[in-house]
Amino acid sequence: MLYQEFNARRDRRKFMQQVATGAVGLVSMAAWNRTLWAADDSRLFVHSKAPMNAEPLLPDLVKSWVTPVESFFIRSHGNTPILGGSSFRLTVEGLVDQPLTLSLAELNQLSQIELSATLTCAGNRRSEHSRIKTVKGVQWREGAIGNAQWRGVRLSDILKRAGLRDAAKHVWFEGLDAVEDGGKTFAFGGSIPLEKALLDRDTAPGAMLATMMNDKPLTADHGFPLRSIVPGYIGARSVKWLSKIVVSDRPSPNHFVADVYKLVDEGSLLEVAENAPIYRMPLNSAICTVAAKSERIEVTGYALPPGVPGVSIRKVEVSADDGQSWTEAKLTSPAAEFCWQLWSADISLKSTTRELIVRATDSRGETQPQMPRWNAKGYLFNGWHRVSLKV
Ligand SMILES: Nc1nc2c(c(=O)[nH]1)N[C@H]1C(S)=C(S)[C@@H](COP(=O)(O)O)O[C@H]1N2
């Protein structure tokens, strides 16, 4: 089923409820994204089952600052491994004085931290790149993002315990999944610079190893029993089913660091070789609900600060006249480093309004581009987000 059909089906059900309660307004959002609808058992739109790739519908997404696991997108490159907790071991090796092997019980005995952090896939909003020129891969809408409460240990604590050698510059993560790509089968891997791993501040650790998501053990789809969480970085660096950490003098040679998550125009071998891996997530925002309130409409959505330490959302603006004038939205959720913020705006429509637009500006004064540069793998789409209205 297409996302549009899935959405429309849910929409019809909700629409009938609204007719019954007399709550249908003048305005409904067009096609795939109309009005609020009730949660039911099918909370995620499934792009593919094996591997599992799924995203929530936008009204579900912005119901709360902390995204419930049922509404949290799932992005997996291989089938979900079902692992046992008691036999699980994490190994730490490479440029360390003392290689480690840690069981879950041993990890749980170390000092634990709690952290809110937003994960977003580099491919979030890829379908908008595809409208310009088709891009291969999962055609994500705006839902490949979620904010969770993670619990676990600081990565730096583990690295200090192992003891870093002088030549150490990068930390590799390796999962226990089996990804099939180009006739080969291998584990998904990620990599971050050592400076990021060690960048522990009051607001957020550089990175952590999480066993819990929203006060419950990670589900299989989200990486049970252990995953890395790298606040501010694209989701691909937060490796699920994490079983191996390698400290090295260079970035991981894993396909997903060396070849995949890069910005390239054509994707030739030379271009891929020449370009650096993507690390930070971009400044972004999206409209998630539109509801009629007599002459005015209420619009809500999310805004994501860029993955730059200390940079937050300064303002979110909505336009009903194709960007000629802007109304500032109210930020309605907590603000925390590397976390999204939810917002809401009251907009009066003009007779000519056919579309609403949102854009966010960060604390450095940088605003989302009207249109980002198209790239062959369809990453980091963060142009002004537009939603058409049917009046
Ligand atoms: N082992 C492993 N880790 C992984 C992936 C994967 O396929 N295998 N996908 C990555 C990508 S691309 C993203 S966006 C996030 C998604 O995390 P989630 O499925 O918990 O939302 O996990 C990352 N970690």
Ligand SMILES: [Mo]
């Ligand atoms: Mo991703």
